[in-house]
Amino acid sequence: MSAQRRSLSTRSLADAIRSGEAGAVARTLTLIERRAPGVEEALADLYPGTGRAHVVGITGSPGSGKSTLVAALASQYRSEGRSVGVLAVDPSSVFTGGAILGDRIRMAALSGDAGVFIRSLATRGTLGGLSRAVLDSITVLDASGKDLIIIETVGVGQAEVDIISAAQTVAVVSVPGMGDDIQAIKAGLLEVADVHVVNKADRDGAHATVSELREMLRLTHRRPGQWNVPIQQTVATTGGGVEDLVAQFDAHLSWLADTGERERRARRNSETRIRWAVEEIILDRLKPGSPDFDWAVEKVTARRTDPHSAARKLIQQLG
Amino acid sequence: MSAQRRSLSTRSLADAIRSGEAGAVARTLTLIERRAPGVEEALADLYPGTGRAHVVGITGSPGSGKSTLVAALASQYRSEGRSVGVLAVDPSSVFTGGAILGDRIRMAALSGDAGVFIRSLATRGTLGGLSRAVLDSITVLDASGKDLIIIETVGVGQAEVDIISAAQTVAVVSVPGMGDDIQAIKAGLLEVADVHVVNKADRDGAHATVSELREMLRLTHRRPGQWNVPIQQTVATTGGGVEDLVAQFDAHLSWLADTGERERRARRNSETRIRWAVEEIILDRLKPGSPDFDWAVEKVTARRTDPHSAARKLIQQLG
Numbered sequence A, B: 001m002s003a004q005r006r007s008l009s010t011r012s013l014a015d016a017i018r019s020g021e022a023g024a025v026a027r028t029l030t031l032i033e034r035r036a037p038g039v040e041e042a043l044a045d046l047y048p049g050t051g052r053a054h055v056v057g058i059t060g061s062p063g064s065g066k067s068t069l070v071a072a073l074a075s076q077y078r079s080e081g082r083s084v085g086v087l088a089v090d091p092s093s094v095f096t097g098g099a100i101l102g103d104r105i106r107m108a109a110l111s112g113d114a115g116v117f118i119r120s121l122a123t124r125g126t127l128g129g130l131s132r133a134v135l136d137s138i139t140v141l142d143a144s145g146k147d148l149i150i151i152e153t154v155g156v157g158q159a160e161v162d163i164i165s166a167a168q169t170v171a172v173v174s175v176p177g178m179g180d181d182i183q184a185i186k187a188g189l190l191e192v193a194d195v196h197v198v199n200k201a202d203r204d205g206a207h208a209t210v211s212e213l214r215e216m217l218r219l220t221h222r223r224p225g226q227w228n229v230p231i232q233q234t235v236a237t238t239g240g241g242v243e244d245l246v247a248q249f250d251a252h253l254s255w256l257a258d259t260g261e262r263e264r265r266a267r268r269n270s271e272t273r274i275r276w277a278v279e280e281i282i283l284d285r286l287k288p289g290s291p292d293f294d295w296a297v298e299k300v301t302a303r304r305t306d307p308h309s310a311a312r313k314l315i316q317q318l319g
Helices: A002-006 A010-018 A022-033 A039-049 A066-079 A101-111 A127-143 A158-164 A179-192 A206-219 A242-259 A261-285 A291-301 A307-318 B002-006 B010-018 B022-033 B039-049 B066-079 B101-111 B127-143 B158-164 B179-192 B206-219 B242-259 B261-285 B291-301 B307-318
Strands: A054-060 A084-089 A116-120 A148-153 A169-174 A195-198 A231-233 B054-060 B084-089 B116-120 B148-153 B169-174 B195-198 B231-233
Touching: A010 A022, A010 A039, A010 A127, A022 A039, A022 A116, A022 A127, A039 A127, A039 B307, A054 A066, A054 A158, A054 A242, A066 A084, A066 A148, A066 A242, A084 A127, A127 A148, A127 A158, A127 A261, A148 A158, A169 A179, A169 A242, A195 A206, A195 A242, A206 A231, A231 A242, A242 A261, A261 B261, A261 B291, A261 B307, A291 A307, A291 B261, A307 B039, A307 B261, A307 B307, B010 B022, B010 B039, B010 B127, B022 B039, B022 B116, B022 B127, B039 B127, B054 B066, B054 B158, B054 B242, B066 B084, B066 B148, B066 B242, B084 B127, B127 B148, B127 B158, B127 B261, B148 B158, B169 B179, B169 B242, B195 B206, B195 B242, B206 B231, B231 B242, B242 B261, B291 B307
Parallel strands: A054 A148, A054 A169, A084 A116, A084 A148, A169 A195, A195 A231, B054 B148, B054 B169, B084 B116, B084 B148, B169 B195, B195 B231
Antiparallel strands: none
16 A cells, blocks of 8 residues: 555646545645655646635634634534635644644544545744645645635744735634733734634623724724724634634635735735745755855855855856 | 945945944944845955954853853953953843843943943844844954954744854853753753853852753763863852853863864854855845746746746746
8 A cells, every 4th residue: 555655656646636535635745744855746736726725814822712713614614515624733723632622522523524634734844844834735735626725823923924824814813801812913913814703702801802803903094995804703612603704704705806805915925935935946955065055165164255255156056 | 424434435344344443343233234235245355354253152041140141251351351242132131121230330331341342133024134144243243353252142942043053162051940941951952052051150059950961961972072061150240150161162162173173163154154145145036026036926826837846947047
């Protein structure tokens, strides 16, 4: 079985992904995480057939019930006959062990469903490496025919912001009574939120949190024709409000398409991906053992040239 | 005065730095932080005359008395007739307001001395940008004739590790009774430490901390001919142990030179600096508005090519 797997050519692996085979998807995501040779060819083969899925980013502090919400969202999409891929980029997430038993059971139930694919991505190696792995994994899930791709992250560092920028729709999750949470949103997440979710809305203080968010949104200058960011209350553990949340996501996607914003976001996403690919290719060539690089290092170490001049010369030689 | 400053050519700015003029050094460090046009030329001009200074990295958790220790070290070097440059890369540092009054007074006293140059570098923009600013600032201080350059950082993230890799000698500061501190050292700083400092050694528990560090060092496999990492106790507030610490730094520099390790570290440093310069030049060219880049973005967005193939083509055009 293992030998048979290895003998799969790039083309047939891509074909298997395009037919939606979960095994082929899982294998390719592992190859992506390892930056295995040949994976770029498979991704290049898959890329033209992508761009169909709706990519939704879900972010919020640990404790906001994000993972339970993602599980509830996946269930809702499934009940509407839509297929779902989940990429969880969060060390405290349900998928890697940080959440309550109820979530695990819920996800376990979902994971028996062929219409749902779940994968957790660990922060291994460089953060840049993780961001690239997430984007490439989106390409694979998209090519495999998933209607919806959910990226779950804790919304803090630059890597998470990079990752979330790949989403068409970004939902920021708050919970009642977490003052810090609102502070975090103020600090950086407000601008990226297309939908605000107040989860655990059956708790005391839900109305206060909604009012606070509404006030924050009121203070941001909204240009004419701009998307009117909704605040959706949910109780993820019971599924309350989740159907409405899905409707909000759908409405946002329609708005993106109607206004040309979908195209603009796609272009920005292309820019990021091209830059990352360039960096990756170049850093791969600038390794000890490459004659041009070794020569440059020798000259800079001997102070016969400076790093910047050496870099300019190396770039001329890259072409 | 301001107009006169601006009229200074690259050559005369570099000349002023080489004559050790503090004003020219300060101005150039500001230009570096702003990535001002023309600064690369000045750095290229200065680079051949560098490599003479001993670069010492001092790292440790907030609360370890790092800043006071740096001030005490600067005083000690000055009393031996050696000039000192300090680059503080730490938001909680004495130089940016996080420390006790005694430190401020001490540094204020030192800063009236032309043999000491002090600059704090804030985490502004990208972390990569900060690392580059630190390396370029070392070039300037080195060219200005400083015998010793101290880089002070809180030892946590990747940026700090990058920065500290520019040092020839790395001192990791612990204090008695901070269990977390030892954990942090275990987690990542043990490998980079050339000298361990137990500061506040007049406190209870100093012996326990020394023993714990000694045990950690004993457990790491030391190859024959390898540097024997010393553990130096200090009381930075009184200057106790600081003269011995300077002697340890000097001994380490001699060991580096005698074993060829100084050359090896210089080569590694050149590799890092060349890579960063390449990245910077290339990212500068991959901006919307550059025709090649715009064309690639258009093709990727339309899914007529994939990001990796577009990147390969762009690199061919860079040369």
